[in-house]
Amino acid sequence: MSHNILELYSGIGGMHCAWKESGLQGEIAAAVDINTVANEVYKHNFPETNLMNRNIQKLSVKEIKKMNIDTILMSPPCQPFTRNGKYLDDNDPRTNSFLYLIGILEQLDNIDYILMENVKGFESSTVRNLFIDKLKECNFIYQEFLLCPSTVGVPNSRLRYYCTARRKDLTWPLKRRDDIITCLPKDFGVPETLESIIEDDVPDKFLVPDKKLKCANVLDICYRHSKRSCCFTKAYTHYIEGTGSVFTDKTPEMVQKCYEKANLSEVGSDAFVESLKELKLRFFTPKEVLMLMSFPKSYSLPTNISMKQCYRLLGNSVNVKVISELLKLLFE
Incomplete structure (x- = not known):
């Protein structure tokens, strides 16, 4: 069976990539996002897709039905459910478009399948309760997940909430659970090393600058043989702590020695920074983050997208592998 998909909050097309990777039959009938820079990247990679630069609240029930779709894939704004967003939940205006979709779902009787992604923390929100209640009211069976890419063999941490749903009259082999599932039924083994995603001859512009090396004690350092890396956020390279890992081609032993030498000096001093510069610590490139x-x-x-814009877009995107595996389960 072939499916027609509406990709909402489409960003740079992570859901589109996941659909293609899943091998399922169907196509993205339309994609919708209000971010013009993200849309430029989307169009660069999927020029044939009907991409609409629209506020989702402007999409009418009639317009959605006219698209002849049976599936919605979406990743609504996550800031209302994060610390930086002050956990404003349904009081945050950035939830308005998703609340609008929840409000019209009962009229969208052409929709049989839904996959939604959001940040960890969404699962304990008022908006989540409204969403789940509406799914039940509209005769959907659903399953919630909290999954990290490391559970599907990807050497990266990006714990996210997912909800998959399909109409109750459609048989679903998945054994549904009331609690949130934290691993998929398939065993993917341990994550691969970073070796396969590391680029060669990376320009010096990606080196961690001296002013940020002053805070080197908070850096998360990865190596070619590492089977992990931290979650990359939209503030990567702008802030150091908690925004993503850095890379070095040096050995862990050499890193340890350099840090021991550096810490003989005052942390943040010129001598401290000089001791660490030989490690050539660098940021992961946008291409490497894409691969992760x-x-x-x-x-x-696109080459006209600035480095800062690249990292911001990637920080707001989704893990393609995780969603691809969830799609296989959803359409099983």
Whole structure:
């Protein structure tokens, strides 16, 4: 069976990539996002897709039905459910478009399948309760997940909430649970090393600058043999702590020695920084971050998009591999 999909909050097309990777039959009938820079990247990679630069609240029930779709894939804004967003939940205006979709769902009787992604923390929100109540009211069976890419063999941490839903009259082999599932039924083994995603001859512009090396004690350092990396956020390279890992081609032993030498000096001093510069610590490139988020090798970022814009877009995107596996379960 072939499916017609509406991709909402489409961003740079992570859901589109996941659909293609899943091998399922169907196509993205339309994609909708209000971010013009994200839309430029989306159009660069999927020029044939009907991409609408629209406020989702402007999409009428009639317009959605006219698209002849049976599936919605979406990743609504996560800021209302985060610490930086002050956990404003349904009081945050950025939830308005999703609340609008929840409000019209009962009229969208053409929709049989839904996959929604959001940040960890959404599962304990008022908006989540409204969403789940509406799914029940509209005769959907649903399953919630909290999954990290490391559970599907990807050497990256990006714990996210997912909800998959399909109409009750459609038989679903998945054994549904009331609690949130934290691993998929398939065993993917341990994550691969970073070796396969590391680029060679990376320009010096990606080196961690001296002013940020002053805070080197909070850096999370990865190596070619590492089977992990931290979650990359939209503030990566702008802030150091908690925004993503950095890379070095040096050995862990050499890193330890350099840090021991550096810490003989006052942390943050010129001598401290000089002791660490030989490690050539650098940021992961946008291409490497794309690979860690399981985007296909054929995917690319337009050359006119600034580095800062690249990292912001990637920080707001999704892990393609995780969603691809969830799609296989949803349509099983």
